Amino acid sequence: MSSADHDPIAFIDLHAQYRRLKPEIDAALARVLDDGRFVMGPAVAELERALAARAGAAHAVTCASGTDALQIALMAEGIGAGDAVFIPAFTFTATAEVVAVAGATPVFVDVVEESYVIDPADLAARASRVAAAGRLTPRAVIAADLFGQAADYDALAPVAAEHGMLVIADAAQSFGGASGGRPVGALAPVTTTSFYPAKPLGCYGDGGALFTDDAARAARWRSIREHGKGEGKYDIVRIGLNSRMDTLQAAVLLVKLAAFDDEIDARERVAAWYDSDLAGAAGLPERLPARRSTWAQYTIRLPERDPVQAALGAQDIPTAVHYPMPMHLQPAYEAYGDGPGSLPVSERLSRQVLSLPMHADLGEATVARIARAVCDAAG
Numbered sequence: 194m195s196s197a198d199h200d201p202i203a204f205i206d207l208h209a210q211y212r213r214l215k216p217e218i219d220a221a222l223a224r225v226l227d228d229g230r231f232v233m234g235p236a237v238a239e240l241e242r243a244l245a246a247r248a249g250a251a252h253a254v255t256c257a258s259g260t261d262a263l264q265i266a267l268m269a270e271g272i273g274a275g276d277a278v279f280i281p282a283f284t285f286t287a288t289a290e291v292v293a294v295a296g297a298t299p300v301f302v303d304v305v306e307e308s309y310v311i312d313p314a315d316l317a318a319r320a321s322r323v324a325a326a327g328r329l330t331p332r333a334v335i336a337a338d339l340f341g342q343a344a345d346y347d348a349l350a351p352v353a354a355e356h357g358m359l360v361i362a363d364a365a366q367s368f369g370g371a372s373g374g375r376p377v378g379a380l381a382p383v384t385t386t387s388f389y390p391a392k393p394l395g396c397y398g399d400g401g402a403l404f405t406d407d408a409a410r411a412a413r414w415r416s417i418r419e420h421g422k423g424e425g426k427y428d429i430v431r432i433g434l435n436s437r438m439d440t441l442q443a444a445v446l447l448v449k450l451a452a453f454d455d456e457i458d459a460r461e462r463v464a465a466w467y468d469s470d471l472a473g474a475a476g477l478p479e480r481l482p483a484r485r486s487t488w489a490q491y492t493i494r495l496p497e498r499d500p501v502q503a504a505l506g507a508q509d510i511p512t513a514v515h516y517p518m519p520m521h522l523q524p525a526y527e528a529y530g531d532g533p534g535s536l537p538v539s540e541r542l543s544r545q546v547l548s549l550p551m552h553a554d555l556g557e558a559t560v561a562r563i564a565r566a567v568c569d570a571a572g
């Protein structure tokens with residue numbers, strides 16, 4: 194037996210990544226501790242310049258989390274009561290939460306089964322219905338780039354334009370990826386991301402950012418993230434938040450950003466091993482044309498998911514279900530949806546998806562062991 198047959202397997206391995214980058218991260222943190230500017234210190238502006246360059250956007254504005262980034266994006270457009278914001282039913286809760294917190298109405302849209310991202314045809318149908326009903330004004334669509342792959346922004350743009358809606362890319366899982374040679378950050382007029390530790394580019398706490406080419410929009414975001422400030426320190430020109438990124442987190446992210454392409458390349462290798470080892474045994478994540486995914490998750494579909502997950506657990510192979518319930522069936526959001534059967538693909542995916550271990554330090558033999566366990570259990 195090789196060591197890969199019995200070594201413990203991590204679902205994600207932040208320790209291994211830290212060990213690789215330790216000298217640079219420790220030095221960057223020490224510089225902030227010595228400097229003492231813990232809020233809006235120099236690393237924050239430096240990070241914003243580096244993020245904007247990486248995203249192919251004119252402006253990057255950091256904030257305290259990916260959820261706040263979405264909330265700031267909605268606040269900056271004045272989206273609120275009487276407005277409809279379209280979001281995929283199959284996503285992390287933050288995508289829906291910010292809409293409800295803004296006082297707007299989340300309208301759930303189904304996703305494409307093989308790629309997990311919002312279905313432009315279903316968006317078109319649901320936006321037309323909302324517009325025809327006349328009760329709500331369609332204002333925005335938030336497309337969540339689930340598991341690392343950008344949604345189909347070329348197909349979403351004309352649907353959004355027809356209804357006068359802003360496209361917001363929730364790139365919490367896809368930042369660093371690309372589509373048609375354009376980086377995530379340049380695919381929609383507004384892009385948000387998260388630096389939660391488990392994200393492909395994660396910090397050591399919470400963090401987030403927004404991207405745009407529109408200088409006026411970026412200025413509103415900067416104001417909102419700092420209590421709605423105007424020119425002077427106590428000059429408050431709009432309702433805002435306290436949502437600044439900590440300087441320590443910016444320092445960590447600057448180090449990790451320099452190593453980010455290696456991280457994505459390694460994840461891509463792991464995904465390719467899974468693809469070939471699992472072929473025929475499970476529904477594999479579809480690679481949309483011309484996409485570079487960040488492989489935030491490697492998520493397969495299994496008609497009988499739960500016994501396979503249990504069998505893997507019995508072999509100490511960690512897995513996760515992203516996400517076990519679509520948003521429209523969650524108790525907190527039921528009132529916004531039309532109940533079971535109304536978003537069939539999202540509902541099926543919630544029963545069938547299984548995320549396998551995914552990180553840059555997974556070896557080929559370990560991937561083969563995981564895939565063997567899936568194939569055996571899926572029979």
Ligand SMILES: Cc1ncc(COP(=O)(O)O)c(C=O)c1O
Nearest residue numbers: 258259260285287337365387389
């Ligand atoms: C799709 C999606 N949107 C938004 C968020 C919210 O990000 P955060 O946890 O940084 O608030 C996350 C991740 O947690 C996410 O996966």
